[in-house]
Amino acid sequence: MSSNAFGALFRFTTWGESHGPAIGCVVDGCPPRIPLAAADIQKYLDRRKPGQSKYTTQRREPDEVEIQSGVFDGLTTGTPISLVIRNVDQRSKDYSDIAPKFRPGHADYTYDMKYGIRDYRGGGRSSARETAMRVAAGAVARKVLESQVEGGVQIRAALVQMGPHGIDRDRWNWDQVDENPFFCPDAEAARRWADYLDGVRKAGSSCGAVIEVVAEGVPVGLGAPIYGKLDADLAAAMMSINAVKGVEVGAGFEAAALSGEENADEIRMGNDGRPIFRSNKAGGVLGGISTGQPVVARFAVKPTSSILQPRDTVTRDGEETEIVTKGRHDPCVGIRAVPVGEAMMALVLADHLLRHRAQCGPPLPAAAPLRS
Amino acid sequence: MSSNAFGALFRFTTWGESHGPAIGCVVDGCPPRIPLAAADIQKYLDRRKPGQSKYTTQRREPDEVEIQSGVFDGLTTGTPISLVIRNVDQRSKDYSDIAPKFRPGHADYTYDMKYGIRDYRGGGRSSARETAMRVAAGAVARKVLESQVEGGVQIRAALVQMGPHGIDRDRWNWDQVDENPFFCPDAEAARRWADYLDGVRKAGSSCGAVIEVVAEGVPVGLGAPIYGKLDADLAAAMMSINAVKGVEVGAGFEAAALSGEENADEIRMGNDGRPIFRSNKAGGVLGGISTGQPVVARFAVKPTSSILQPRDTVTRDGEETEIVTKGRHDPCVGIRAVPVGEAMMALVLADHLLRHRAQCGPPLPAAAPLRS
Amino acid sequence: MSSNAFGALFRFTTWGESHGPAIGCVVDGCPPRIPLAAADIQKYLDRRKPGQSKYTTQRREPDEVEIQSGVFDGLTTGTPISLVIRNVDQRSKDYSDIAPKFRPGHADYTYDMKYGIRDYRGGGRSSARETAMRVAAGAVARKVLESQVEGGVQIRAALVQMGPHGIDRDRWNWDQVDENPFFCPDAEAARRWADYLDGVRKAGSSCGAVIEVVAEGVPVGLGAPIYGKLDADLAAAMMSINAVKGVEVGAGFEAAALSGEENADEIRMGNDGRPIFRSNKAGGVLGGISTGQPVVARFAVKPTSSILQPRDTVTRDGEETEIVTKGRHDPCVGIRAVPVGEAMMALVLADHLLRHRAQCGPPLPAAAPLRS
């Protein structure tokens, strides 16, 4: 048990603080002989990198990843893969003002109460900077899925709600996701969000978001009931991302309002003995095991707690005061959570691929024929 | 790693099928010298027991628990506590009709694809019957919290939505929860739900629900960031319950629509150096660590997949057919998930109490004075 | 983490006390569709059963195992297998004399100091009775190895030293092992041991033993360096058996006295691209990974601490006294540790088979051709 590690068999451990010399992770359990280069990881880090638009923190971090072990002649060796990113832009002075104050809605209070340590430099370990290593580890997980699942697994995510503003699902276009600074699949919504977020930013405020992650090509049979259910692990994975307050799979909370008939994903036979589902209310998971349909998860991110609007709080010494967080903060942390959500999906799936293989042998393809 | 076990230090493993001779669990890691008797467990099992109203399955199970080990002279010994419940009412014949058919929205399809085994008897291992052992283990967890946390921890849950029908939070009354067959805290809503659910049942349909679990008196500092966050573990715990499709903490999905100011739980000083929060949007968890405020989680349960309404499906042999599930099923499985949700909260908290104690020593009380 | 469970993927949890109503275990992670019946387990339990000769405890226990879950229509289902044995012959009164006294060399002192509980009934949880469940779980592990490894894996053990008396390895005959009450592979030594042990028993004394366990047909490549090495897990497995004080693999402690040349197992090519080793000083493990040669482990068991010879000790209340342990005790607990050693070997190998499969795919046979 290690509270800074995730995954049972494909397992990664992260380390590092926002303003320390570096952040890193160790990926253990990776199958051998998988082609892996820094560039395979870098491309995902680049999507998450801060400072890419005026809507994300202006901290300038190249976020260049180095592979320190576990790869020989371009192939994974089956031994631990150590990944590291040096921190470059650490302006600790920005935080001196707020050092003794607790930010309402921020982890600084609970870290201090738990550990008796106040690392005021950008949130220390609780900073969202840690999520860079999830993206790095997630890139390795994608290579595992690519090499070990026939046809590959495609994992994509999109922002489907910013503040109170949703999208029109009829306009969903995956190609749009990388065409706007919000990872929004609806070009029209993205335009409106730009104005909305400008207003939020100028008001010194912040807003939340909802992210949807979709994995296609997931083999049938992944998931380890009862307590290693695929959806239970996804829930933990998504909820562990900074600022996340809710997670749902498939129809999610809306399922509560459906009738049994509406919620049933009826089954027909396709060609070649493969069953076809008429709908996907299940979000690709039944009884904690993947059905072969797309695995669909959504998570809600709360507004950034570091805002310019003054809020009442107290100091470490128990004095009442108010706080204004200057520094460089994302007005909507949900945006940069999009690649993180994808990474967590990849990590959970890679782990369950190995778990399935251990107990049941090679996994069946997503569209598997019936067994008998 | 064991997929049928939950918890890192206060850990329980469940076993048993719906129609086998018995179901049981082993609780490992329980502190020694805690008073424990079967009656301490039975009272929670009785709340979850089937057949208590016309709204739950008519299967008659006394669900009497036996303690087989780990207790000596009325005290826990620190060794594994084995709990068992004999299955009494196992009418396997009810299932013969549907044996070869997959129920849409049911785990029988995925279990068969994963394991190549079709245990058609009441869902086998995937049956909600397994949750009885969660309630039993949860009762032990409550004893741990009671004996090891000053002032105790009070854990209660309620049904806050049935199908599309919610409650009026202004009428919330915990005393009402045990006064109606729905664990509803709003007496008026409960009356309306009775009519609604009667209609659902008569139509051979089913409906979903939302459950809210509240833990009061939780010490400050529980939770093990980054991947053992209290809310991440709660998310996994709740999502692992049968038929659950969504989990949220505090403001949950609504947090996405709030501004940073609205979402900030402002802090003032109370007496004796104890901080007071003006609100609890955080649901008692910040950065994955408990704040000392009530821990609040909600989860959504989908409608029962076993319904009398015919649905299109296929057989194990790939023939298209339709299915009608007779048997004895809860029209709203969410109802009996209420004590299960409480149990999972207790189990997560007991586990994190021990985890905190290991790394940081005795936990601080819920309303702890500031450290400096 | 559960201190009463062993194995990472093929994992079992044991519970129960010497004088409680029953003892049991839960085996989790077993692959599905493996034929399994109670008789498959019973035959190994019968070898370990007490009261089979005058050299083992006279406690009469039929040790009949029941399978309570995880098997359907004679096949494992992939869900937890619960095994239970009722305790029949529990004469607690035998222990009343010694209830307040600590037996020198016995766990009663440390259990009391750790847990603050004195379960004087036959050692409670610390009793060697727990090892029956290792044998039961080990029988399931054997079925896994049998069904998932081509050619099967043969696991046998023998007593190679009783008290100070060894065997003549030139007379080693596996068929002899079940022909004498000591599991001794050397018929002549067995005869001498009979006299020796009679003397020990009559003197109210006890003696130790050394057991050797050999596994043949183990696939190449099992073991997970660095901290899940096959030999490290074997060491933990064997050392966890009651009264064991030492474990070695291959040449073991004698390797310290060998030269590098003597210790090198030279390699030649056999037919079909399969390497052949000239010796097996390594005991079938190099770098923590199996070589395909027989895996050979030995462990030393100390003399039973419950003896009729009076020893100085103290009571729970700190009074100096002396103790004589009547009751029914094995003069040489090492004898009944033989089937336990086999079981632990099977459990470690089954676990590593699954671990290997997760990371590297199907295992290579014991006599595998070179990879290139």
Next chain:
Amino acid sequence: MSSNAFGALFRFTTWGESHGPAIGCVVDGCPPRIPLAAADIQKYLDRRKPGQSKYTTQRREPDEVEIQSGVFDGLTTGTPISLVIRNVDQRSKDYSDIAPKFRPGHADYTYDMKYGIRDYRGGGRSSARETAMRVAAGAVARKVLESQVEGGVQIRAALVQMGPHGIDRDRWNWDQVDENPFFCPDAEAARRWADYLDGVRKAGSSCGAVIEVVAEGVPVGLGAPIYGKLDADLAAAMMSINAVKGVEVGAGFEAAALSGEENADEIRMGNDGRPIFRSNKAGGVLGGISTGQPVVARFAVKPTSSILQPRDTVTRDGEETEIVTKGRHDPCVGIRAVPVGEAMMALVLADHLLRHRAQCGPPLPAAAPLRS
């Protein structure tokens, strides 16, 4: 589960290859507010460092450790501690000769068969270079024991046998251990060993060794039966060290030859209600739990497999050949295993300290008064 990590609660994960850019580890679960500086770690690394005498490899490595995270203002923060050592002297060319050949008794064969990768550069991951990170993590474990156990825990180790040559225990002097290049507690034996090892080295041969590790001041009650026994974890810890073939605790294998009376550590009352043991055959562990007496473990190291004496072997391509390993190798790897054994003892004890604290609260001192 991570095969490159050790420890349940005080857990470290190592990474890195002999000839990669660096080696490192992540220590997770360390209690907060413990003073920690690089110098605290460096002093133990310096004891293990290669090239300190003509008896160890001439590879020149400064082995300078950097702390990359988990420490703020000189105190541990409770978050992961990342430690790294850059590799400096990596002369890969030395290995070109032997690249395609398997060294008899070396892990290169099994790594290749398991992973399908041949990292010929100094053994890659299987190199004893990895043990530097055990020593580093062990130094952090010592700080934990120092700060959390009243009176501290003193952990020391010594070489007690080199090749076939033992020591005279009557001449045991801990002060001698750092006065000779062999960590030998017997000055006279050390002198003889110098000649012996010179001969071994000049003959291009190698020899094994036995190391004894002693921990004094260990609290009563550490150890988590049944499968997390203190001695079982020590056995795994020691056996996981490169080239170790045997482990024993207390009287170890000799216990097999003792009578029950001889093996019983009789108990008398000392002052203040504290029991005193007349002997320590148990090696400080009974029933898998520490007794408060010194914890004593020994392990056997086989001779280095890399020798100048030619040995028969085969190549990766299945050609028969012979091998002579030039490079720079320790004639007796056991010497440098001494600080590694100490580190593993510290790591196991720190882990069990936290485990005990989780379940049972603050540990009792080594010389604890009886409970009642």
